[in-house]
């Protein structure tokens with residue numbers, strides 16, 4: 001009985017091993033599956049999404065969570081308050097692109113949506129000024145606020161009110177006057193934690209704050225950059241207005257987009273198909289405008305070209321443009337290696353933006369799941 | 374045709390539950406393409422594709438045809454798989470950020486409040 005069990009186990013192990021041995025695709029298919037080929041004329045991207053595509057080689061290409069967890073790698077390359085670059089390895093473009101799209105269009109921020117102009121004698125028209133105000137990035141965490149619909153009153157939970165009042169005049173002796181308050185800056189936006197100070201007219205009550213707004217950290221709410229010029233003034237020109245910021249997402253208007261850029265590129269791979277030595281090595285090093293190649297000194301054997309900085313390659317294809325070089329150098333991209341870069345406009349840190357984006361995609365799934373039941 | 378929830382309509386035949394088009398309101402390529410990928414990687418799926426019928430209509434249609442399983446079940450498992458996948462990416466990303474911050478030593482400096 002015992003021996004029989006053992007036998008069975010052995011047989012199963014052998015079968016597994018045999019299966020393991022055959023779970024490798026032929027090299028050309030493996031390359032086609034994992035790489036983009038960049039020939040001198042055009043790149044070829046073969047996308048096979050069907051899970052049973054490699055059944056002939058007895059390879060199950062279905063999504064296996066355990067394998068996904070094992071293979072996924074995230075490496076942070078640089079991270080500052082405003083910008084980050086990181087690698088995600090082992091993910092499909094469909095997912096990476098979902099994150100990118102959400103970063104641009106669906107992670108909320110606060111932006112000025114309504115401008116009540118009391119006085120504007122500057123050369124910038126009201127609507128142009130209002131548009132410029134809308135695009136000013138605000139340094140405030142949108143997670144502390146609610147969306148405001150048309151039916152809602154403007155309260156401390158959904159609206160941030162700013163006042164802007166500036167007048168230009170001239171000073172000094174006649175003939176040598178200097179202008180004061182020549183420019184209206186984003187720093188002139190003054191936060192009103194108690195809500196609108198405009199007198200309510202018959203139809204419009206501008207805000208209905210129940211309590212004063214608070215800003216975490218004790219700093220008043222203000223634009224991210226104090227030095228954005230909104231308008232220029234001349235003698236006796238004056239701007240007086242109130243700007244109301246609300247929460248929104250980038251797909252409604254780009255002013256709510258939390259990123260300046262959110263983009264990815266695939267990791268370039270530069271391969272020397274044969275040894276490149278001597279003058280040819282020098283030539284290759286000279287060809288590349290971003291210095292991907294280096295020379296390796298082999299002492300008495302002369303010198304040889306090496307691929308030193310493949311990550312810097314822009315796939316400009318200059319190195320394979322001339323006759324004969326395509327046989328020596330292969331340019332590829334790694335299909336599941338994404339170099340992601342996110343540049344925030346300042347409301348949230350880039351790493352927070354990315355986690356928010358992932359959360360939004362999860363929420364979408366959960367919302368549809370709830371609808372299905 | 375059956376209306377399941379507010380944001381979702383299912384189009385399929387009463388007699389055959391292996392082929393259904395799920396029409397998701399207020400969604401676009403973001404979710405459509407991600408689901409298409411997950412579904413195509415499911416061995417129970419014979420065909421899956423998605424389309425946005427009109428660019429100015431906030432809607433995406435996801436077509437699922439299976440080899441026998443109920444299309445609804447498969448669609449549900451794709452949605453939960455995608456959520457699990459996201460959660461894992463999030464965990465991996467947060468871990469990488471933490472490690473990077475520790476390495477760089479830019480951990481926010483703890484303000485000693487007791488020394489006041």
Ligand code: SF4
Pocket residue numbers: 270287288289290291292312313314315316317318319320331
């Ligand atoms: S493709 Fe352009 S950047 Fe890349 S190695 Fe060749 S010459 Fe350099």
